[in-house]
Amino acid sequence: AQSVAQPEDQxxxxxxxxxxxxxxxxxxxxxxxxxYVQYPNRGLQFLLKYITGDNLxxxxxxxxxxxxxxxxxxxxxxxxxxxxxxxxxxxxxRDMGLTFGSGTRLQVQP
Amino acid sequence: GAxxxxxxxxxxxxxxxxxxxxxxxxxFQATTMFWYRQFPKQSLMLMATSNEGxxxxxxxxxxxDKFLINHASLTLSTLTVTSAHPEDSSFxxxxxxxxxxxxxxxxGPGTRLTVL
Numbered sequence: 001a002q003s004v005a006q007p008e009d010q011x012x013x014x015x016x017x018x019x020x021x022x023x024x025x026x027x028x029x030x031x032x033x034x035x036y037v038q039y040p041n042r043g044l045q046f047l048l049k050y051i052t053g054d055n056l057x058x059x060x061x062x063x064x065x066x067x068x069x070x071x072x073x074x075x076x077x078x079x080x081x082x083x084x085x086x087x088x089x090x091x092x093x094r095d096m097g098l099t100f101g102s103g104t105r106l107q108v109q110p
Numbered sequence: 111g112a113x114x115x116x117x118x119x120x121x122x123x124x125x126x127x128x129x130x131x132x133x134x135x136x137x138f139q140a141t142t143m144f145w146y147r148q149f150p151k152q153s154l155m156l157m158a159t160s161n162e163g164x165x166x167x168x169x170x171x172x173x174x175d176k177f178l179i180n181h182a183s184l185t186l187s188t189l190t191v192t193s194a195h196p197e198d199s200s201f202x203x204x205x206x207x208x209x210x211x212x213x214x215x216x217x218g219p220g221t222r223l224t225v226l
Contacts, residue, residue: 036217043116043203044154044217090153096167097144097156097205098215 002027002093004074006101013081014109021076021104023091032094033074035065037087038103044090050074061085081108112138114206116218123194124226131189131221133204140206143187144215145179148201160187184209194225 004025013019025031032051036044048059055067065076074091086108091101113136123129133143141162146154158174160166160181168174176198178190187206191198201222205215 043114043219044205046214046216049214095156096159097146098154099156100153102153 002031002095002099004033004091004093004099004101006089006091006104008104009102010105010107012107012109015083016080019078019081019085019106019108021089021091021106023074023076023101024072025074025091025093026072027093031067031074033065033067034092034094034098035059035063035074035076036090036092036100038090039087047076047089081106083108083110112206112208112216114140114204114216114218116202116204116221118221119219120222120224122224122226125195126193128190128192129194129223131191131202131204131223133187133189133206133218135185135206135208135216138206138208138216139184140187141184141209142207143181144205144207145177145187145189146203146205148203148220150201154203157189191223194223196225199223199225 034049035047047063048057050057050067058064063078089104092098115134117132143160145157148154157172158166158168160179162181166179181187203220205217207215
């Protein structure tokens, strides 16, 4: 079965600092990986995906993620965090639907 | 871009009643729609996959007689929670996959169900 793991329940960074939200995956075959963001009481917004090609994927709102096959990781990154980036972030892998990680709450402090 | 709507956004009902939630793809055709459930401070769990014109495929542990799914057209799927109980209170989110894009799902804004 496909799965992803987000080892951190919460990440805190200061505004303007770089941020990383971690995700590792376990799949059979080629992984199709996604990052989504969720604001309170709302659905999910797509940030980016890795299907094939370049290991560094650029997405919405200045986010990017690096696919690392040897470490089975797909960490989400942003060079300079904004307070408005504070939200719940989910890593996901495509199975039949999507299998989501447990989520990481990002808190960007002014 | 691709937009998915859900209606209602919020519903409160009495225990024992049934509630229908609609999921619509507004500007694309979705051969496949997915229904997820999210408990407070938890991740999304896939409940079922519905394909237009065929029966839904339910994930293990999800009661198909309790959560009725109908995907009658390429732009509409409905989830009916039958004989709702307080433990069914949750945030229900649908997503739709375009016929032309196997890899990407577009999510609705979610429906918060509270069963009294």
